Amino acid sequence: xxxxxxxxxxxxxxxxxxxxxxxxAGYTVALYDVSPAALDRARERxxxxxxxxxxxxxxxxxxxxxxxxxxxxxxxxxxxxxERLELKQELLRQAAERCPPPAVIASNTSxxxxxxxxxxxxxxxxxxxxxxxxxxxxxxxxxxIRAPQTDAATIAVLRQFGERLGKTxxxxxxxxxxxxxxxxxPFYGEAxxxxxxxxxxxxxxxxxxxxxxxxxxxxxALMDLIGVDINYAVTCSVYEQLFHEPRFRPHPIQRxxxxxxxxxxxxxxxxxxxxxxxxxSRPATPPAPGISGAVMLTSGSWAxxxxxLCAAAGLRMLPLVDKPPDDLRAAMVVxxxxxxxxxxxxxxxxxxxxxxPILAQAVDITLGELxxxxxxxxxxxGFDGLFTTGALTLAATPILAAAPRATAEELAWGLGLVPxxxxxxxxxxxxxxxxQLANEAAFALGEGIADREAIDTAMCLGTNHPVGPLAxxxxxxxxxxxxxxxxxxxxxxxxxxxxxxxxRRAAQFGxxxx
Numbered sequence: 001x002x003x004x005x006x007x008x009x010x011x012x013x014x015x016x017x018x019x020x021x022x023x024x025a026g027y028t029v030a031l032y033d034v035s036p037a038a039l040d041r042a043r044e045r046x047x048x049x050x051x052x053x054x055x056x057x058x059x060x061x062x063x064x065x066x067x068x069x070x071x072x073x074x075x076x077x078x079x080x081x082x083e084r085l086e087l088k089q090e091l092l093r094q095a096a097e098r099c100p101p102p103a104v105i106a107s108n109t110s111x112x113x114x115x116x117x118x119x120x121x122x123x124x125x126x127x128x129x130x131x132x133x134x135x136x137x138x139x140x141x142x143x144x145i146r147a148p149q150t151d152a153a154t155i156a157v158l159r160q161f162g163e164r165l166g167k168t169x170x171x172x173x174x175x176x177x178x179x180x181x182x183x184x185x186p187f188y189g190e191a192x193x194x195x196x197x198x199x200x201x202x203x204x205x206x207x208x209x210x211x212x213x214x215x216x217x218x219x220x221a222l223m224d225l226i227g228v229d230i231n232y233a234v235t236c237s238v239y240e241q242l243f244h245e246p247r248f249r250p251h252p253i254q255r256x257x258x259x260x261x262x263x264x265x266x267x268x269x270x271x272x273x274x275x276x277x278x279x280x281s282r283p284a285t286p287p288a289p290g291i292s293g294a295v296m297l298t299s300g301s302w303a304x305x306x307x308x309l310c311a312a313a314g315l316r317m318l319p320l321v322d323k324p325p326d327d328l329r330a331a332m333v334v335x336x337x338x339x340x341x342x343x344x345x346x347x348x349x350x351x352x353x354x355x356x357p358i359l360a361q362a363v364d365i366t367l368g369e370l371x372x373x374x375x376x377x378x379x380x381x382g383f384d385g386l387f388t389t390g391a392l393t394l395a396a397t398p399i400l401a402a403a404p405r406a407t408a409e410e411l412a413w414g415l416g417l418v419p420x421x422x423x424x425x426x427x428x429x430x431x432x433x434x435x436q437l438a439n440e441a442a443f444a445l446g447e448g449i450a451d452r453e454a455i456d457t458a459m460c461l462g463t464n465h466p467v468g469p470l471a472x473x474x475x476x477x478x479x480x481x482x483x484x485x486x487x488x489x490x491x492x493x494x495x496x497x498x499x500x501x502x503x504r505r506a507a508q509f510g511x512x513x514x
Contacts, residue, residue, distance in 0.1 A: 025166070200429070
């Protein structure tokens with residue numbers, strides 16, 4: 001283990017957080033910044049944080065310095081300066097001169113290439129990335145980034161350092177966005193595209209992803225929390241560094257908010273308005289299930305939990321019959337495109353009275369496609385049968401009549417789910433976002449950025465997602481995820497939905513490999 005002196009360069013939010021974590025772990029910390037005022041603020045913030053953690057005495061081992069000469073003797077240097085390449089290069093070069101080998105140098109950059117930072121330093125083999133997450137004292141993850149020049153000894157020292165700080169350390173190859181900031185981009189990007197296409201409001205998209213998708217915070221509320229400007233800057237950085245790869249294209253809505261100064265909570269307004277202490281509203285909790293009657297439920301694989309929900313609610317489930325009972329509430333088609341969904345909808349439209357709603361799963365087929373087979377398309381409602389925890393996503397065509405809309409809502413409430421409406425849109429909300437997260441993770445796996453366990457661990461700990469994207473893809477079925485992406489690509493004509501080679505192989509052979 002190197003000497004117990006750690007140097008942290010930059011007394012902002014991240015630098016202060018890293019310093020606090022190191023002090024709590026028993027290190028002496030030299031915290032450098034050119035601004036005495038920033039150092040004073042950092043000292044107060046760190047002391048208060050350590051006191052809350054029960055490590056008040058550790059604040060005695062903090063040295064706030066405005067001269068880089070004072071970091072001499074540090075065994076580990078962690079740079080946490082603003083995200084400007086030239087600034088970081090010069091700072092690291094000077095730090096490397098004052099802390100010669102065997103000291104190791106780490107940058108906390110979230111998006112800049114470690115290879116470029118290492119090239120500016122004497123002995124670039126001792127330079128790596130060490131990307132912490134905000135707030136450092138709460139977030140369990142740190143990404144350890146190996147550049148082509150980085151040697152094994154540097155990786156070993158920084159891994160031990162991160163683990164002593166109580167973090168889970170995941171190793172990644174140097175690439176734009178590393179693991180989390182790359183793989184997480186579809187969570188924001190697909191939500192922005194849904195909003196831009198008029199599929200639903202920001203509040204509805206957030207509610208669907210929180211309730212049905214089980215994400216702890218929806219993408220718009222999360223962008224407001226992170227900072228719309230910061231999130232946008234990371235997206236632009238990854239997009240530029242990956243030569244305008246369509247999967248990472250920024251959205252005009254986000255750019256417009258940044259230009260307006262609507263940066264989220266810190267500015268009082270972003271996707272939501274936070275003035276006067278407002279917080280985003282959420283839909284009501286569903287009442288206790290209570291519904292009666294029968295539903296006609298076709299066979300199919302795109303609504304695996306629906307039969308159980310209907311049975312638990314006390315509904316009688318009928319197979320496809322030509323003479324329905326008088327108390328038939330609705331016919332529900334759970335088949336997919338390749339399972340004859342269009343033919344089933346066509347048959348039901350001709351065998352049922354015109355007032356019986358037809359609910360069709362709309363994950364791998366749009367309502368617009370199905371409506372071509374109906375004499376009464378005004379009774380057609382779409383739904384997401386893959387993700388039905390807490391909410392049921394319902395899709396409406398422009399001609400949906402009031403009665404089937406009301407019946408669909410009543411059925412959702414009766415199943416104990418909040419009905420949340422979107423316009424007819426390919427793959428709806430949760431399937432679209434989850435499929436794109438899995439696809440980006442599969443691209444990262446196939447490109448050797450990290451192994452499968454590291455990718456899933458990083459996404460769970462770095463973004464608080466309920467399950468890793470690759471594990472979720474395996475649970476859904478790789479072939480099903482690929483089918484969703486193929487549907488999106490065919491419907492939109494957009495290259496950003498092309499299936500990652502690793503995911504395509506997994507869909508064909510049932511096993512995910514790089």
